Amino acid sequence: MFEFGTRAPMHDPYGLYRSVLQDQAVQLCELLTKRLIRKCQSEKPGLMEGQGINNLWEEICVSMRMDSWLEEAYLDHLEGHLTALVDALPLGNKQMLWLMTYDGVTYATSPEWSVGYTSQENVIDMEEPPDKPWPSIKPKDWPINSRRIAREIIQDNVLYECFNYDNHRIRACTGD
Numbered sequence: 721m722f723e724f725g726t727r728a729p730m731h732d733p734y735g736l737y738r739s740v741l742q743d744q745a746v747q748l749c750e751l752l753t754k755r756l757i758r759k760c761q762s763e764k765p766g767l768m769e770g771q772g773i774n775n776l777w778e779e780i781c782v783s784m785r786m787d788s789w790l791e792e793a794y795l796d797h798l799e800g801h802l803t804a805l806v807d808a809l810p811l812g813n814k815q816m817l818w819l820m821t822y823d824g825v826t827y828a829t830s831p832e833w834s835v836g837y838t839s840q841e842n843v844i845d846m847e848e849p850p851d852k853p854w855p856s857i858k859p860k861d862w863p864i865n866s867r868r869i870a871r872e873i874i875q876d877n878v879l880y881e882c883f884n885y886d887n888h889r890i891r892a893c894t895g896d
Contacts, residue, residue: 745820748813753877756802757885772889782893784882798878802870811860818864821872827862 760777767790773779780794788794806814818824890896 741816742820745816748809748817749873749877752802752805752873753881755805756798756878757881759801760798771893773893774889777885778887778890781882781885781890784879785890785894795874798874799867799870802873802878803867806866806869806873814864814866814869815859815862817869817873818862821869823863823865823868 757777760780761775763776765773765776765779767779773782776797780798782788783790783794806817809817819828
């Protein structure tokens with residue numbers, strides 16, 4: 721991509737690279753959300769089995785809308801399934817998703833992660849810190865956490881779908 725001996729650009733002045741990454745990450749998040757919902761729809765309901773609910777997804781939707789005491793258990797269940805889906809992704813897709821999370825953005829824009837950055841805890845000889853937003857280590861060494869990626873997808877995508885998914889069985893259980 722770059723000729724031998726030249727350096728990569730130190731920044732993305734118009735946000736074009738980030739925009740492309742973000743578009744790809746949004747599409748992947750939507751795909752993972754659909755897969756998670758289909759997985760839950762294929763599972764039998766748990767505690768609400770005798771109340772006219774057909775599958776676990778409907779049960780989760782009802783519980784989230786009614787602020788059930790089981791909300792945390794359902795979120796943990798969703799997180800476990802979604803973490804497995806994220807773990808199954810190719811490394812490049814996980815890196816892309818991670819860069820869009822709070823942890824990834826913080827990592828990519830914090831100079832204390834940069835090699836050569838001089839701080840109280842990490843003193844390395846260098847006259848000035850490197851330009852942002854470049855991460856300091858190779859992508860294969862990034863501290864990617866599939867569980868945190870899953871949590872952000874749940875907060876940003878899955879819960880939205882949960883509160884907007886509707887049918888007569890859910891309305892009957894919630895009284896709407």
